Amino acid sequence: MLGKYFDYNATTPLREEVASILIDNLLLFGNPSSSHSFGQFAKEKIEEGRSQVAALINADSSEILFTSGGTESINTALKGFFFACDKRPFHIITSKIEHSATLELCHYLASLGAEITYLPVDANGFIAIEDLVNAIHEHTALISIMYANNEIGTIQPIKEMAKAIKQINRDIFFHVDAVQALGKIPINVHDLEVDALSLAAHKIYGPKGTGALYLKKGNQQLVQLLHGGGQENGLRGGTENLLGIIGFGQACALATEELLQHKHNTVALRNYFLEKIKHAIEQIEMNSPEIEGDVLQNTFNISFTNIRAEALSVLLSQVYGIAVSIGSACSAEKAELSHVLLALGLSEERIKSSIRISFGLYTDYKDIDYLVDSLKEAVTRLRSILPVG
Template identity: 75%
Template sequence: MIGRYFDYNATTPLREEVASTMIENIMLFGNPSSTHSFGQLAKLKMEEARLHVATLINAEETDIFFTSGGTESINTALKGHFLSNDKRPFHIITSKIEHAATLEVCRYLSTLGAEITYLPVDTNGFIAIEDLKNAIQENTALVSIMFANNEIGSIQPIQEMVRVVKNINSNIIFHVDAVQVIGKIQIDVRDLGVDALSMAAHKIYGPKGTGALYLKNGERKLDQLLHGGGQEKGFRGGTENLLAIIGFGKACEMAKEELMQNANKIIALRSYFLDKLENSIEHYEINGPVLGEDLLQNTINISFLNIRAEALAVLLSQTYGIAVSIGSACSADKANLSHVLLALGLSEDRIKSSIRISFGNYTDYKDIDYFMESLKASVNRLRSMLPVG
């Protein structure tokens, strides 16, 4: 049941309207690169989707390049700029709380000679502007910062960061991992001033396996990763995932139409959840920002004293059918502690007792009531199993 799903930051359900649009076009088999009528119809549908993606972030259609998802978009932005730039050593600035898609690329590029600076964050997961400014060197070529953290919800002041970086050196490329914020907050790439921005369809109720990379002014200086038949204006080889792209476009269209409505709903749900939590369970701590405009309102990371997150997540799932996360879903199978919570300075014990709860479009007050009753029972049960004395 979708109502028992509290892991929207990991992925979102496919919207019924998106599924319907994809089904309507499922027999559209033409290759968008073909010049005959079958291919041109496919191309028309793909360009309609490109327009919807561009409109969501106030970009030009020519600035949008389809990829297989957020990971490929991030890889393309970072590796592509590294390979196209002859400045050595190539200096990259990022943060300690980035998604693995960014951190692993940086780790790989460091083996090729790139110099990486990992900015620290405060106890709420925010990067200090002064730290960013001080990190810029003569050979700094790229800055890559995530717009909002997927585990704790902290939203970075991207516009201010871009301004600081560009005032020092306008040639530095500024890339933003916006995978977690698209469709949740208003994004205007013109106001932000970013050079590149990564997106994924499955975070906004679209299909998995597709995403997009925004490149300012259709920036093509970076090297392509996939060579082939010259698709995406010669930027990314390989026949496009047409059906998924059509679904992505529909998801963006609906996200644009409903953004404010859904944002207000999520704010109300968060307030309701926090009130219920305070009155239901003792001895807990919220990790990251609690209130304010500089956080994803749908994201709450909580530590429960004398509880192990794995046990709590399993109990919630097996007994009550509730889905929560014990960290980033992309690395939940790893034994390592959450690098995000470590960066906040939290103790190992607190990190091991932390779960992430994330709401979405299909969450309502009844769902939160059921969740809170189940959470209270689960926490009490686990605590009752502790040895006395």
């Protein structure tokens, strides 16, 4: 069945190696906060996982705070800094193509008096550094930008952004949503010079319900969201998700070892897919940038002229057993046009005919062949029986 799964950006399958580690530790029950041997053994496992997560992004293990996922990591950084900062007025800069976790949180902070600037993007989804710099003013305290977009795959120039921000004001807190980038592109937090970075396990073949927030040393003065027993250096109360952390750590360890090879394989599959689909199906438009170095190589957002994406997605699922997406998994149930594609300036008709295809570790060339053949049949069928005027 994995050969028919093309929605890796929504979530990834649990790796067998990770599942094996989880099974081996399934009966581990000690509370990591307890001083006896059962608790201390559990604590050792958590610290091992923390070190493995840190190694993937070249951080120190003390800079990793475990959370329940990417959404909590984003909330911890942005909301935590907003309430900890005594600077008022409080200005936040983000972009129009951020994940809903960031956008909804910014709407909430605006209701509390924050000024929000939403940066535009160009036709390929890139934020102009000039626009970012021009948006900064004396009350700017927080900037949050997505590293790689989940719908179109655009990779932002985070290092250059950080440099520009710090040259203007080193006190501005720069947070990066790296949930979709983790495990797909090299991330070196010291090279990037960001203040905070959000991560999630289920995007890199780890278990759901576990995430992490990188907090640069010296920038850990946040108001905690969850008050309790003082876990995670006093920043997140509550007994840690032991199994989730063990699984996340193992997934990161595997990603560290395989990152370059995985990227090489993904580029080859990308090129193969693009060549095949462009020859197989007429009247398609690529919404993802076709730039090898500046886009996630596993991500394709494609419009099929005279097709409704919902109908195509259902047909692919029910007849061919293929899973694709018609937008972000977090907003798929809402009857709204993709805010990301709207920000690119695409027409309503083009957006309504767009699907996202994303593949990963378990995708091979035979899977690509099956996908393209199925797409060709499905598109031909829909265009013949459900013509759109």
